[in-house]
Amino acid sequence: MFIIIAGSGALVYHLARDLRRKHHQLQLIVKDAEQCQDLARRLEMPVICDDPTLPRVLQAAGASEADLVLAVTLNDADNLVICQLSKRHFGAPRTVALVANPNHVDLFRRLGIDAVVSVATILTTLVEQQATLEDMISLTPLVEGKIMVTELALPASAPAAGKTLSELGLPRNALIATITRDGDPIIPRGDIRLQGGDRVLLVTKVEEESLAIRHLLGEDAARHLPQ
Amino acid sequence: MFVIIIGCGRLGSYLATAFSEQGHEVVIVDRHENTFNKLPDHFTGFGITGDATEPAVLDEAGIARCDALLAVTENDNTNIFIAQMARELFQTPKVMARVFDPARASVYDSLGIEAICPTMLGGAAFIERLAR
Numbered sequence: 001m002f003i004i005i006a007g008s009g010a011l012v013y014h015l016a017r018d019l020r021r022k023h024h025q026l027q028l029i030v031k032d033a034e035q036c037q038d039l040a041r042r043l044e045m046p047v048i049c050d051d052p053t054l055p056r057v058l059q060a061a062g063a064s065e066a067d068l069v070l071a072v073t074l075n076d077a078d079n080l081v082i083c084q085l086s087k088r089h090f091g092a093p094r095t096v097a098l099v100a101n102p103n104h105v106d107l108f109r110r111l112g113i114d115a116v117v118s119v120a121t122i123l124t125t126l127v128e129q130q131a132t133l134e135d136m137i138s139l140t141p142l143v144e145g146k147i148m149v150t151e152l153a154l155p156a157s158a159p160a161a162g163k164t165l166s167e168l169g170l171p172r173n174a175l176i177a178t179i180t181r182d183g184d185p186i187i188p189r190g191d192i193r194l195q196g197g198d199r200v201l202l203v204t205k206v207e208e209e210s211l212a213i214r215h216l217l218g219e220d221a222a223r224h225l226p227q
Numbered sequence: 228m229f230v231i232i233i234g235c236g237r238l239g240s241y242l243a244t245a246f247s248e249q250g251h252e253v254v255i256v257d258r259h260e261n262t263f264n265k266l267p268d269h270f271t272g273f274g275i276t277g278d279a280t281e282p283a284v285l286d287e288a289g290i291a292r293c294d295a296l297l298a299v300t301e302n303d304n305t306n307i308f309i310a311q312m313a314r315e316l317f318q319t320p321k322v323m324a325r326v327f328d329p330a331r332a333s334v335y336d337s338l339g340i341e342a343i344c345p346t347m348l349g350g351a352a353f354i355e356r357l358a359r
Contacts, residue, residue, distance in 0.1 A: 080311075103281065
């Protein structure tokens with residue numbers, strides 16, 4: 001894909017490095033001259049040093065050929081304008097905006113931005129999940145979000161503790177891929193018995209994730225899952 | 228008419244004073260309270276200190292019942308954003324934004340945001356007077 005990234009600082013650097021590693025073609029736009037030189041030197045790639053909210057700058061960056069435009073400046077209004085100009089004036093098929101103010105998420109979507117990312121919302125959600133579900137440490141979507149990989153710690157009080165995998169009766173579209181016990185990973189078979197303190201790597205179809213977690217941790221834990 | 232003005236700089240304070248003198252109801256919003264010093268003693272409207280990109284601040288300004296919103300802060304993108312917020316979230320009947328950059332102004336004009344471009348207006352005035 002050809003991706004335009006407009007923004008500043010460390011976020012642009014890491015986005016660019018990761019996306020380039022995945023063989024995407026990139027054009028960066030950074031307003032601050034000093035940051036611009038620094039990024040160009042560290043990434044060894046050309047960086048446009050100009051205001052990405054100006055039509056001529058987006059045009060020079062190739063907005064009319066871009067498959068995706070990521071607007072990740074620290075200013076919500078700037079990100080909105082970058083995305084709107086890219087999409088509605090230059091016809092970019094997909095735009096993603098970062099917002100500092102979580103109250104802008106819904107509005108940006110209504111104004112035609114394809115994806116709106118609020119760091120504050122993500123962190124708040126994580127904090128809430130941690131508070132209610134301390135045992136779940138990561139949720140990773142795979143295969144375009146259709147598969148979830150969830151790592152969770154099994155308390156001794158969990159319904160699954162003491163049962164073998166075959167006794168457990170997990171939903172059809174759920175699988176325990178690994179159990180980590182006392183620091184050692186185990187690739188489990190049906191006859192292995194789960195214990196309190198095990199860390200379980202659960203792979204599920206997204207629609208059966210919550211059902212599978214309920215099987216392992218009980219109704220109370222699953223009630224706190226994000227819907 | 229009830230007019231909300233965003234930004235109490237030279238243009239914002241000028242507009243607020245003019246509408247107030249004409250007998251209109253005016254609320255002017257700025258992030259910095261000291262900008263309201265520019266308003267004359269006979270200004271009859273209200274000043275609200277706050278960030279107008281925050282929907283709650285527009286709410287407090289009375290946007291639900293206003294007839295027009297004029298976004299005239301020093302920043303083009305802030306004005307464009309606030310104008311769209313007024314239209315999309317609050318269905319404000321008349322919304323205008325000051326946009327200094329001519330290219331940006333014409334793009335947004337074509338997208339249905341009424342953009343007033345001081346650069347183009349000023350340029351046209353110079354050219355016209357020179358031709359007299």
